[in-house]
Amino acid sequence: MSKYKLRFFFEWGGYCLWSANDEARNKYGYPIEPSKLPLSKETLEKIEKMECWYSTALDWNDPGGPSPWTREENEKFGREAKKLLEKIILELGEDYEIIDERNYLKR
Numbered sequence: 001m002s003k004y005k006l007r008f009f010f011e012w013g014g015y016c017l018w019s020a021n022d023e024a025r026n027k028y029g030y031p032i033e034p035s036k037l038p039l040s041k042e043t044l045e046k047i048e049k050m051e052c053w054y055s056t057a058l059d060w061n062d063p064g065g066p067s068p069w070t071r072e073e074n075e076k077f078g079r080e081a082k083k084l085l086e087k088i089i090l091e092l093g094e095d096y097e098i099i100d101e102r103n104y105l106k107r
Contacts, residue, residue: 003094006032008085009101010054016047016081017088020099039091046084053077078102 004027005020017032019025028036034047054077057069067074081102089098 003097004028005097005099006092007099007101008088009103010051010081012055012058014051016051016054016084020097037092039088043084043087043091046087050077050081050084053080 002021002023004024006024007018007020008016009018010016011031015031015034017034017037019028019030019032024032034044039047057067057074057077059065059068069077085098085100085102089096092098
């Protein structure tokens with residue numbers, strides 16, 4: 001059996017997990033609703049929290065303008081996203097390959 005390949009990155013108003021091969025797309029769609037994956041309740045709650053937090057990095061009144069986040073908040077989000085990714089990889093196990101495509105905000 002082929003591995004399910006998933007991409008990990010945050011997107012405005014979206015999820016943080018995306019199908020990266022036909023096997024994943026056929027089973028989970030694109031993007032992937034995290035609750036469809038074999039993840040713990042704790043991890044699902046962390047994903048939801050991170051997705052909501054990420055949405056605050058965009059100035060919704062001026063989407064092309066600078067982020068309202070400070071450098072410190074951007075770095076904190078990056079650290080927490082890395083921890084989340086490591087937890088997802090651990091929980092999903094060997095049947096999944098997670099491609100880290102985190103896109104940190106540019107300053």
